[in-house]
Amino acid sequence: METGRVEAFSDGVFAIAVTLLILAVGIDRAPHGDLGTYLVDLWPAYLAYAVSFLTIGIMWVNHHLLFDNFARVDRPMLLLNILLLMLIAFVPFPTRIAAEFARSEVDRRNAALLYGLTMTTTAILFFALWMYGSRRLLRADADPRVVSGITRSYLPGTPLYATATLLAFASSIASLVMFAAIALFYALSAALFGRTDATVARTASSADTS
Amino acid sequence: METGRVEAFSDGVFAIAVTLLILAVGIDRAPHGDLGTYLVDLWPAYLAYAVSFLTIGIMWVNHHLLFDNFARVDRPMLLLNILLLMLIAFVPFPTRIAAEFARSEVDRRNAALLYGLTMTTTAILFFALWMYGSRRLLRADADPRVVSGITRSYLPGTPLYATATLLAFASSIASLVMFAAIALFYALSAALFGRTDATVARTASSADTS
Amino acid sequence: METGRVEAFSDGVFAIAVTLLILAVGIDRAPHGDLGTYLVDLWPAYLAYAVSFLTIGIMWVNHHLLFDNFARVDRPMLLLNILLLMLIAFVPFPTRIAAEFARSEVDRRNAALLYGLTMTTTAILFFALWMYGSRRLLRADADPRVVSGITRSYLPGTPLYATATLLAFASSIASLVMFAAIALFYALSAALFGRTDATVARTASSADTS
Amino acid sequence: METGRVEAFSDGVFAIAVTLLILAVGIDRAPHGDLGTYLVDLWPAYLAYAVSFLTIGIMWVNHHLLFDNFARVDRPMLLLNILLLMLIAFVPFPTRIAAEFARSEVDRRNAALLYGLTMTTTAILFFALWMYGSRRLLRADADPRVVSGITRSYLPGTPLYATATLLAFASSIASLVMFAAIALFYALSAALFGRTDATVARTASSADTS
Numbered sequence: 001m002e003t004g005r006v007e008a009f010s011d012g013v014f015a016i017a018v019t020l021l022i023l024a025v026g027i028d029r030a031p032h033g034d035l036g037t038y039l040v041d042l043w044p045a046y047l048a049y050a051v052s053f054l055t056i057g058i059m060w061v062n063h064h065l066l067f068d069n070f071a072r073v074d075r076p077m078l079l080l081n082i083l084l085l086m087l088i089a090f091v092p093f094p095t096r097i098a099a100e101f102a103r104s105e106v107d108r109r110n111a112a113l114l115y116g117l118t119m120t121t122t123a124i125l126f127f128a129l130w131m132y133g134s135r136r137l138l139r140a141d142a143d144p145r146v147v148s149g150i151t152r153s154y155l156p157g158t159p160l161y162a163t164a165t166l167l168a169f170a171s172s173i174a175s176l177v178m179f180a181a182i183a184l185f186y187a188l189s190a191a192l193f194g195r196t197d198a199t200v201a202r203t204a205s206s207a208d209t210s
Numbered sequence: 211m212e213t214g215r216v217e218a219f220s221d222g223v224f225a226i227a228v229t230l231l232i233l234a235v236g237i238d239r240a241p242h243g244d245l246g247t248y249l250v251d252l253w254p255a256y257l258a259y260a261v262s263f264l265t266i267g268i269m270w271v272n273h274h275l276l277f278d279n280f281a282r283v284d285r286p287m288l289l290l291n292i293l294l295l296m297l298i299a300f301v302p303f304p305t306r307i308a309a310e311f312a313r314s315e316v317d318r319r320n321a322a323l324l325y326g327l328t329m330t331t332t333a334i335l336f337f338a339l340w341m342y343g344s345r346r347l348l349r350a351d352a353d354p355r356v357v358s359g360i361t362r363s364y365l366p367g368t369p370l371y372a373t374a375t376l377l378a379f380a381s382s383i384a385s386l387v388m389f390a391a392i393a394l395f396y397a398l399s400a401a402l403f404g405r406t407d408a409t410v411a412r413t414a415s416s417a418d419t420s
Numbered sequence: 421m422e423t424g425r426v427e428a429f430s431d432g433v434f435a436i437a438v439t440l441l442i443l444a445v446g447i448d449r450a451p452h453g454d455l456g457t458y459l460v461d462l463w464p465a466y467l468a469y470a471v472s473f474l475t476i477g478i479m480w481v482n483h484h485l486l487f488d489n490f491a492r493v494d495r496p497m498l499l500l501n502i503l504l505l506m507l508i509a510f511v512p513f514p515t516r517i518a519a520e521f522a523r524s525e526v527d528r529r530n531a532a533l534l535y536g537l538t539m540t541t542t543a544i545l546f547f548a549l550w551m552y553g554s555r556r557l558l559r560a561d562a563d564p565r566v567v568s569g570i571t572r573s574y575l576p577g578t579p580l581y582a583t584a585t586l587l588a589f590a591s592s593i594a595s596l597v598m599f600a601a602i603a604l605f606y607a608l609s610a611a612l613f614g615r616t617d618a619t620v621a622r623t624a625s626s627a628d629t630s
Numbered sequence: 631m632e633t634g635r636v637e638a639f640s641d642g643v644f645a646i647a648v649t650l651l652i653l654a655v656g657i658d659r660a661p662h663g664d665l666g667t668y669l670v671d672l673w674p675a676y677l678a679y680a681v682s683f684l685t686i687g688i689m690w691v692n693h694h695l696l697f698d699n700f701a702r703v704d705r706p707m708l709l710l711n712i713l714l715l716m717l718i719a720f721v722p723f724p725t726r727i728a729a730e731f732a733r734s735e736v737d738r739r740n741a742a743l744l745y746g747l748t749m750t751t752t753a754i755l756f757f758a759l760w761m762y763g764s765r766r767l768l769r770a771d772a773d774p775r776v777v778s779g780i781t782r783s784y785l786p787g788t789p790l791y792a793t794a795t796l797l798a799f800a801s802s803i804a805s806l807v808m809f810a811a812i813a814l815f816y817a818l819s820a821a822l823f824g825r826t827d828a829t830v831a832r833t834a835s836s837a838d839t840s
Binding site for chain 3: 239287310
């Protein structure tokens with residue numbers, strides 16, 4: 001199967017998942033009490049919406065970056081991709097839980113754990129998809145430096161999300177702030193320093209040599 | 211009408227149906243009681259989400275496989291395809307019912323029957339679409355072995371789903387487990403042994419000769 | 421602007437509107453009472469889902485048929501198309517109202533009026549879009565017989581839907597049955613006799629000569 | 631990255647956001663009281679649905695107009711575009727709030743402020759995206775008159791929406807009417823006088839010379 005068709009279907013799931021995040025601000029709830037106060041008190045929901053939107057948006061960009069290096073798609077890759085989309089389409093749920101349960105410490109921790117588990121699994125699947133694809137499905141003309149750059153740039157993803165998840169046991173606020181920081185870091189580094197991969201790869205290799 | 215346009219529209223419905231499965235984990239419900247317990251108790255919903263996501267995902271792959279063999283699309287095929295999409299877009303509903311009513315035996319049985327009826331009808335429509343298309347709309351260069359391989363691989367679909375549905379009268383748990391097993395079997399056989407069709411066709415023909 | 425881009429966006433709206441029809445069977449409601457009885461009593465909702473799905477599905481086919489005859493899209497056409505999509509995306513609402521209020525006569529009548537008003541306006545917009553496009557945006561190589569065939573086939577649409585709507589004042593059941601019959605007639609005539617337009621046009625011209 | 635891929639993903643978000651506006655008419659609420667009265671009393675919701683649909687529809691047209699002038703898309707543009715889509719996908723929320731809280735003056739004012747803030751931010755992001763893109767990513771063969779025409783036509787957007795927003799402090803009705811008028815003005819001027827930009831640019835330049 002050509003990569004174009006798989007990307008088109010994946011684009012659809014990314015676009016719908018990102019738009020369904022509006023459920024996280026409670027578009028289906030009847031507001032209660034004074035409307036002004038209600039809307040202002042929704043700030044954790046707006047924040048959760050923005051962080052998850054940014055996160056899925058960056059994942060969409062990365063998804064294309066990966067597939068651009070593949071010559072074709074085989075059956076195991078199709079399955080890996082469906083599993084990845086299963087996680088992406090799941091994100092609105094932990095986002096909403098995090099948005100609505102950012103008040104008591106114990107609820108916040110559980111919400112952060114659910115969010116973190118989802119993101120960590122997504123990062124693992126992204127890494128698995130790239131590891132499989134870069135070994136079996138690479139285009140003949142794929143640039144080896146780009147390929148190894150992407151590999152190194154994907155290494156910190158899983159540990160970063162796993163750390164933010166485990167942080168919830170110490171402080172749920174710190175955990176949630178770290179999720180936002182990861183999204184912001186990826187977005188800004190991508191926008192300001194050119195290619196995320198290149199940037200992160202550079203950081204990783206300087207760490208290797210130190 | 212070209213097959214490309216029909217596939218693009220179908221891709222849209224598949225992608226949206228699969229993303230709306232998030233309703234099955236109750237994204238629109240206000241959680242109650244302790245959040246941790248609430249989230250853990252949702253495990254049947256997570257399972258239902260995963261099984262239906264996998265099932266629709268594999269159906270999307272198969273949909274392309276079928277249309278790749280068609281030269282064009284005529285009016286009866288358009289109608290058959292709309293009916294098939296009507297069933298695909300319906301799947302989130304029985305999935306949610308199965309997710310939320312997996313507690314008492316009688317509710318579980320009714321949920322399994324609804325789920326099974328939906329899946330059996332979908333399998334019948336898939337088979338009808340292929341039977342019609344493979345007789346009237348085949349590409350001149352379609353490989354006869356691929357065509358007969360697909361035909362044989364589609365034969366067990368309807369009986370398998372019908373059996374899982376009827377199983378609900380004996381045990382609803384067994385029925386639901388069988389739905390999950392069918393999805394898993396198709397996903398793994400497709401991923402591990404190359405083309406599903408080929409694999410299933412081989413099983414079918416060895417059964418023929420025995 | 422090319423027609424391809426407009427068609428892709430329109431396809432998206434058609435695909436999402438059709439998939440959101442699942443709201444009409446109450447996917448977001450918590451079932452109450454005995455699940456088996458609840459699911460069986462939903463039959464008007466299943467019917468409403470099927471009728472609207474079929475109707476939007478056929479409209480999607482016709483939308484492509486029209487745009488296939490256009491060389492390009494200008495600004496008035498863009499506005500007409502946005503207005504048409506506004507109606508298409510609205511259909512899930514009257515469908516749900518019709519699905520849930522098919523019990524008392526007065527509620528049924530109001531539901532039928534809302535559904536009928538939506539469908540009649542949609543038919544008018546379809547006709548306006550075609551009248552405008554066929555006069556200003558036709559491809560140089562458009563077949564005049566196809567063009568006049570489509571024109572004649574679109575003439576009965578608005579009166580048919582208007583009649584079904586007004587019928588609600590006499591009998592809401594008759595009105596709802598007529599909506600279903602229109603959808604079924606278009607679907608079957610399209611599937612069995614080739615091109616809807618041709619069929620309907622033939623009927624229309626034989627009526628002209630009688 | 632090619633502009634085509636970014637436009638396809640953006641089209642998806644536009645199409646889904648516009649279709650989710652159906653939530654603004656309360657498709658997920660159980661109607662109460664007499665159905666006829668309930669449906670008639672929904673008129674502010676129908677109006678809000680139409681205004682937001684028209685507004686997002688026109689933004690979709692403009693989005694293509696902008697990207698048609700770009701040769702390619704770089705990382706900062708990807709981020710700007712994701713932020714823009716974040717606002718577009720948010721529109722169904724303020725639309726619903728405006729639709730359901732159009733009764734008391736204080737609620738209406740807060741609803742108008744939320745709606746206005748969303749629209750003003752969207753206008754700013756549209757302007758930023760164009761300013762960045764027209765300086766860094768222009769196609770070699772982009773028509774300088776078209777480019778400066780678009781620039782001038784985008785100047786009034788932010789002040790117009792900001793004015794309508796601030797108007798809410800004087801009168802919420804006037805504010806809401808102005809949002810509808812802006813949408814209608816853009817739609818009609820685009821449809822009747824050819825290119826919006828050209829029209830608005832002409833108005834803007836005649837204002838410059840006066």
